[in-house]
């Protein structure tokens with residue numbers, strides 16, 4: 001690292017250390033001032049059993065209220081979110097979420113109701129769920145939708161459990177789920193948890209499903225093929241109708257991983273491509289902020305033949321126009337989430353769909369695809385493009401052309417932090433060397449896209465002219481290169497402050 005870089009880093013670390021709250025602690029300081037309580041109180045020892053009583057006070061910092069506020073505010077500023085800046089995380093869709101949908105989710109009629117309230121007192125909320133089910137079915141080309149699953153992976157598992165019940169009901173023993181080598185890691189994981197064996201399909205050099213390999217792999221043990229289209233490389237599987245026919249002829253079903261639906265809304269539908277099951281991540285495509293660990297929602301849509309297996313309860317509409325919970329178990333796989341799913345997330349998605357309308361949703365996808373292609377074509381001269389041509393909402397580059405300078409994709413990602421950008425997804429999908437996967441999303445202006453592109457070009461020049469600069473980055477963050485292996489193997493989960 002250069003001397004200037006070293007100095008800057010030391011300076012920054014000092015500044016950050018000063019904000020550490022334990023260093024600010026002075027004996028006797030307290031963070032509140034309230035009038036003496038005049039309600040008679042029983043001693044704590046009377047309220048708690050012996051084993052629950054502390055023998056000495058907790059080792060907490062003794063600080064003023066203002067120090068506590070500044071400490072947590074400083075910590076929150078170290079966090080990076082889509083409201084701070086550009087966040088081109090491929091596959092994950094970190095796009096701006098309109099704040100009006102947050103407002104709607106906080107309406108008392110939605111936020112303050114209780115799931116055990118009588119049906120006649122929550123007809124509005126039930127109508128919202130019912131309408132959302134239908135909207136999502138229309139958007140995906142499916143016949144019915146459950147809103148229960150809490151995340152994408154949860155939706156995958158729910159869909160696979162329905163597929164399992166479907167085959168079992170027909171007296172067939174099908175225990176294999178096929179996934180392409182570019183698939184999201186949750187696909188094989190969900191299949192395994194649902195009791196299947198996974199079979200990985202190789203991609204063609206063009207990054208698409210290899211039809212010959214698929215023909216070889218299917219058989220009377222095939223339960224399903226899990227696919228996303230456009231696939232994880234951002235490429236549209238043009239032979240999807242043939243793929244569907246091969247799987248269906250073998251007696252298997254097609255599962256669509258619609259976690260990221262940013263490329264297809266209003267343009268094409270998994271149901272029309274031949275898929276039997278689809279999940280959506282409302283926390284990627286439809287207005288719920290994500291990345292902080294939840295909550296999310298992963299509704300699952302199914303074709304007619306899988307309807308009997310949908311989780312219960314479902315909201316249904318009687319001929320008189322009243323809504324009620326259908327709790328009839330029948331062949332249902334049962335309940336997969338407490339109550340009816342993460343209701344607040346469903347409200348946001350409803351508001352998002354209704355405010356854009358069908359034309360607006362189509363425009364979202366068109367702009368997402370346009371932005372990705374613009375960025376890919378401007379960056380093409382500076383990085384390796386394993387799959388040139390047109391991409392959909394995201395694209396994959398390789399940093400392998402920088403390896404001759406000693407610079408790797410990880411270094412490029414770290415250097416981006418110095419310019420205030422969240423790095424793109426890197427080293428995923430696994431089938432591309434030194435992979436960089438970029439999803440600009442539809443919500444960014446041309447100026448923002450150009451700013452990021454220019455920075456990437458600058459970093460590629462730095463890699464050539466001053467590789468050390470890139471290899472030692474970042475210089476401006478509180479922590480720099482983390483020992484990720486030790487962090488994963490020996491995590492320190494609490495603050496040992498003494």
Ligand SMILES: *Cc1c(COP(=O)(O)O)cnc(C)c1O
Nearest residue numbers: 091092151152153184186257259
């Ligand atoms: C994000 C994602 C998932 C998993 O979604 P979670 O809500 O994180 O469980 C699955 N598949 C694809 C393609 C994704 O991008």
